[in-house]
Structures are given as C-alpha cells and as structure tokens.
Amino acid sequence: MSLTLLTETLLSAGRKYSLDTRNLRDLCVKMFILSFKYVDRRALWEKVFPDDFADWGLVRPLLNTVGDLPMWIPLLELCSWDALEAHEFTQPPIANMRRAMRAGGIDVGGSTLLGQLMCLHMLQGVPSLQAFQMMTCRALGKDTTQACALLLAALSDSPQTPEACADAFAVVLGGGLKINTAQLEAHRKALDSRREGLSAALRQKSITACTGRPRLRDRATPTEEQKIRMDTAHGTWESYVGFCQLHQFPNVLSENVKARLYFLAAQQTWDWRTHVQAVLRHEGGVADKVRQFVVSKPDLGVMHQVVFMILFFKCTFFVFYVCIDLFYFLC
Numbered sequence: 001m002s003l004t005l006l007t008e009t010l011l012s013a014g015r016k017y018s019l020d021t022r023n024l025r026d027l028c029v030k031m032f033i034l035s036f037k038y039v040d041r042r043a044l045w046e047k048v049f050p051d052d053f054a055d056w057g058l059v060r061p062l063l064n065t066v067g068d069l070p071m072w073i074p075l076l077e078l079c080s081w082d083a084l085e086a087h088e089f090t091q092p093p094i095a096n097m098r099r100a101m102r103a104g105g106i107d108v109g110g111s112t113l114l115g116q117l118m119c120l121h122m123l124q125g126v127p128s129l130q131a132f133q134m135m136t137c138r139a140l141g142k143d144t145t146q147a148c149a150l151l152l153a154a155l156s157d158s159p160q161t162p163e164a165c166a167d168a169f170a171v172v173l174g175g176g177l178k179i180n181t182a183q184l185e186a187h188r189k190a191l192d193s194r195r196e197g198l199s200a201a202l203r204q205k206s207i208t209a210c211t212g213r214p215r216l217r218d219r220a221t222p223t224e225e226q227k228i229r230m231d232t233a234h235g236t237w238e239s240y241v242g243f244c245q246l247h248q249f250p251n252v253l254s255e256n257v258k259a260r261l262y263f264l265a266a267q268q269t270w271d272w273r274t275h276v277q278a279v280l281r282h283e284g285g286v287a288d289k290v291r292q293f294v295v296s297k298p299d300l301g302v303m304h305q306v307v308f309m310i311l312f313f314k315c316t317f318f319v320f321y322v323c324i325d326l327f328y329f330l331c
Contacts, residue, residue, distance in 0.1 A: 006066075006074055007187040013065045018055040024181040024188070028075060029173050030054070031065045037124040039166045047170040064125045069134055072123060076116045076135065078180040084111030084172065093160045093168035094118070100158075104151035106136050106144055113139055115172055121155070122169070128152055238295060240302045247289055256309070261290050263306040266298035 010031060014021040017034065021027055026049070033045050034054070042056060066072055088095040097118050101107040113136070120131040132148040160168075243262050260279045264272045273291040280287050 003074065003183055004187045004190065006071060007184050008191055009066055009071060010075075010184070011188065011191070017058055017065075018053060020052065024184045025179045026052070028079075028179050028181075028184075029177065031075075032119055032123075032173060033169075034059060035064045035066065035124050036122045036169070038122065039162050039169065044166045044169055047166065048173050062124055064123065069126060069131055072120065072126065072131075073134055073138065076119060077138070078183065079112070079116065079119075080178045080180075081111035081115040081172070082176050082178065084115055084176055087168075087171050091164075091168040091171055093165050094172070096155065096158045096160060097121070100151045100154035103154040104144075104147035104149075106140065106147045106151065108140065111176070115177065117151075118169070118172055122165070238297045240299050243293075243295060246293065247286060249286065259302055259306050259309075262295065262298065262302055265290060265293060266295040266303065268294070268296075 010024070010027055011021050013019075013031060013034075014027050019027060019030055029048065030045075030052075033041055033048065036044065041059070045052075045054065066075065084094065085098070088098055094114070097114055098107065101114065101117070106113075116135055116139070117132060120126065120135055121128050123131070129148055129152050132151060133145055136144040136148060240259070240262055243265065244258055247261075249258055257279060261276065264275060264279065276287050276290055280290070
C-alpha cells in the first residue's frame with residue numbers, strides 16, 4: 001500500500017471531521033481514537049486531547065476512519081513505543097496483552113509490538129485474528145497463525161471493562177507513542193505540489209478559454225498590476241499608481257492633470273521640466289517634486305490616453321515635441 005494513499009486518506013478524514021491536520025502525529029492518534037470500538041471514544045478523546053476540537057455530530061457508531069488492514073498496518077509500522085511495560089502494573093489491559101503474547105509465544109520484549117497489537121485489537125470492523133497474523137508475520141518474519149490463535153484465546157479469557165480500556169489507551173496513545181511522520185510529511189508536500197499544479201493548470205485553461213492563448217510577450221512583459229506591486233514593495237514610481245503615491249497629489253487635482261504630469265516625467269529626449277508649470281498651473285512643492293523624478297518605463301496605456309486627449313481636446317505649445325518623442329519611444 002502506498003504511503004501517498006495513506007497520507008491522502010489521513011488528511012481527507014481530518015478535514016472531514018474538522019481536525020487540525022498540521023500536526024501529523026496527533027492526526028494519526030486521532031484517527032485511532034475515532035476508529036476504536038468497545039470504549040467511549042469521546043471520553044478517551046478528552047483524556048488525550050482535552051483542548052482539541054472534533055465534529056462529533058459526524059462521528060458514526062461503527063466508524064473506521066482509515067479503512068481496512070492494508071491501510072492500518074503501514075500506519076502502525078510507522079509507530080513505536082518506549083517503556084510501555086512500565087505501566088503493566090497499573091493498567092490491567094496492557095498486562096493482559098503481555099500475558100496473551102507470552103501464551104502465544106510471540107513476546108519478543110519491548111513495547112512496540114505490544115502497542116501495535118493493542119491498537120489492532122480495538123479497531124472497528126477489523127478482524128482481530130487476521131490483523132494479529134498480518135502484523136506479527138511482518139514483524140517477526142515467520143508464520144504465526146497458531147500463535148495468534150492462542151493469543152486471541154488468552155485475551156478472551158480475561159475480558160476488561162470499557163473504563164479500564166479507556167484508561168489504558170490514554171497511556172498507550174500518550175507521550176510514549178512515537179510516529180515517524182517524516183515520511184508522511186514528504187508525501188503531504190508531494191500532494192500539495194500536485195494539487196497546486198492542477199489548480200494552476202485549471203486557472204490557465206480558464207484564462208485561455210476567456211481571453212485566448214497567452215502570448216509569449218504577455219508572459220515576459222510585466223503587467224500593470226505587477227508594476228504596482230513592485231512599486232509598493234520597493235518604493236519606486238514606474239507605474240502610474242506608484243507615481244501618484246510618490247507625489248501625494250492633492251485630492252482636488254484631476255486625473256487629467258496627473259496623467260499629463262506622468263506623461264511629461266516619461267519624456268527622455270527633450271527638456272520637459274519647463275512645461276510642468278503649464279500643466280500644473282501653479283508653482284509650489286508639488287511642481288518641484290515632479291521635476292525631480294523621471295519615469296523610465298512608463299505605462300503605455302496612460303501615454304496613449306494623454307496623446308489622444310491632447311490631440312482631440314486641447315493643443316498646447318509642446319504637442320509637436322511630445323508626439324515626436326512618443327513616436328521614437330514606441331518604435
């Protein structure tokens with residue numbers, strides 16, 4: 001079973017029940033709790049995650065969040081436990097599982113296999129005998145069919161109360177449980193990258209359907225929005241919006257006048273500073289500031305707008321020079 005599928009299943013289940021999916025270790029533990037049988041899952045949740053939210057209205061009585069054994073076994077193989085045997089004297093279900101493992105002859109010491117079998121035994125909709133056989137065969141590398149039958153029989157001889165099991169699993173799923181989330185995190189990043197790539201492709205298809213195939217020069221040339229963002233980030237004034245923000249024009253100054261001043265500041269082949277007064281109509285700090293800053297890469301839309309405005313509405317004494325300069329600029 002692919003860990004990519006396991007990671008995707010965990011994240012999907014976490015989003016479905018409104019869980020915090022940022023911490024993958026806690027997310028895996030929450031999947032165990034929501035999939036347990038025999039115990040009060042909500043009471044166990046409050047013991048392990050007293051401050052975390054879950055949408056309990058969606059949690060069904062026979063819920064299994066991850067799926068069948070081919071999903072649970074790889075997840076349990078990422079888990080390990082430290083010093084779980086220290087709680088055998090205070091938690092009867094843990095001691096009972098240890099005695100059952102010894103009865104079946106599969107007690108190899110340590111805590112990891114003990115914790116794995118305890119979790120498998122509590123999963124909703126998972127046959128315990130088949131689960132024990134699959135887990136122990138992979139862990140021990142030998143046929144454990146007869147041993148698992150003896151183990152399950154020993155467990156049946158010593159039933160435990162739901163309250164005792166809830167207390168024991170609060171310990172089993174507590175701080176002693178370590179989960180190798182590095183592999184899950186790598187697969188989550190791959191899933192995020194794939195999802196972002198698909199989203200970008202869909203956006204590109206939508207843009208192409210509305211506006212036609214994007215041209216190469218459209219990709220290479222910065223858009224007006226990109227110029228505005230760059231001006232805002234770096235304090236420059238190449239865009240028309242950045243130019244207006246730089247000079248902080250009065251509110252009573254019309255867009256017509258601002259556009260003409262921007263047009264003048266973009267001229268590079270003749271002395272335009274002497275004509276600022278003709279456009280602004282009054283001297284002062286604004287006029288002096290406009291003369292100081294030159295626009296080297298102007299917005300062509302604003303340039304065209306000013307030329308048409310001059311030709312059709314008003315012809316000033318510098319139109320001839322401006323049109324000649326614009327001709328060379330566009331060519």
